[in-house]
Amino acid sequence: MDTLWSSMVKRKQEITFQKNIFLWVRVKRKVFLGCNMSSIVLFGPPGAGKGTQATAIMGKTGLPQVSTGDMLRAALSKGTDLGLEAKEYMEAGKLVPDELILLLIEERLKEKDAENGVLFDGFPRTIPQAESLSKITDVSMVISIEVPDENIVERIVGRRMDPETGEIFHVKFKPAPSEIKNRLIQRKDDTEETVRSRLNAYHSQTAPLAGFYQELGVLKIINGNQNIVDVTNSIIELLV
Numbered sequence: 001m002d003t004l005w006s007s008m009v010k011r012k013q014e015i016t017f018q019k020n021i022f023l024w025v026r027v028k029r030k031v032f033l034g035c036n037m038s039s040i041v042l043f044g045p046p047g048a049g050k051g052t053q054a055t056a057i058m059g060k061t062g063l064p065q066v067s068t069g070d071m072l073r074a075a076l077s078k079g080t081d082l083g084l085e086a087k088e089y090m091e092a093g094k095l096v097p098d099e100l101i102l103l104l105i106e107e108r109l110k111e112k113d114a115e116n117g118v119l120f121d122g123f124p125r126t127i128p129q130a131e132s133l134s135k136i137t138d139v140s141m142v143i144s145i146e147v148p149d150e151n152i153v154e155r156i157v158g159r160r161m162d163p164e165t166g167e168i169f170h171v172k173f174k175p176a177p178s179e180i181k182n183r184l185i186q187r188k189d190d191t192e193e194t195v196r197s198r199l200n201a202y203h204s205q206t207a208p209l210a211g212f213y214q215e216l217g218v219l220k221i222i223n224g225n226q227n228i229v230d231v232t233n234s235i236i237e238l239l240v
């Protein structure tokens with residue numbers, strides 16, 4: 001009993017310490033760097049609909065979307081060193097090492113449109129990424145879109161993209177018009193095997209971030225297993 005009590009007290013002290021550190025970093029950033037960024041994080045498993053919902057949030061808040069997945073795919077198609085280094089991790093459904101991701105983020109946040117904060121999509125995905133992020137920008141809200149694993153697999157494996165317009169379709173839920181069906185492509189990491197591996201990475205490395213942000217009092221949970229418009233409306237309610 002004593003041990004349980006003392007470990008609870010210790011945990012409480014750790015949380016208070018962590019909160020004070022965050023407060024200190026926040027004050028330091030504002031006072032010494034004159035930096036007043038405040039960002040929103042879209043959080044959830046791959047295929048939860050973060051990209052789709054980002055469009056609605058951008059419209060409401062004016063924050064630019066920063067998707068590390070999109071940035072990595074762009075780096076890969078340009079053939080940059082970073083893109084080539086990330087390739088094997090992405091194709092295996094594993095997380096790209098934190099150092100590479102943080103390089104991308106640091107560069108992106110130097111751009112003019114990011115000065116008042118951004119909408120992160122798919123970042124942070126590990127505790128070290130979240131800790132580094134807290135030194136660069138305030139996170140005012142973390143919107144966690146929850147969807148059960150089996151629905152995720154069905155959503156991702158059936159996902160197809162029109163390479164000409166970038167529009168996303170689904171073989172069952174949103175079939176493409178017959179005239180463009182033949183040109184649709186499937187992302188290399190959208191196979192069932194890779195999706196299962198991405199879900200494993202999510203549960204072991206990313207899901208613990210929910211507790212991290214819960215303790216900081218900024219986590220909001222949304223049921224992502226409803227139609228897109230209902231998910232959007234639940235998110236918009238959080239933003240007003």
Ligand code: AMP
Nearest residue numbers: 046068069089090094095096122123125
């Ligand atoms: P996404 O499009 O967000 O599902 O990302 C596609 C892939 O890019 C992931 O499966 C990872 O391999 C990699 N990736 C994207 N964002 C991150 C991140 N923040 N940390 C590590 N790997 C990432």
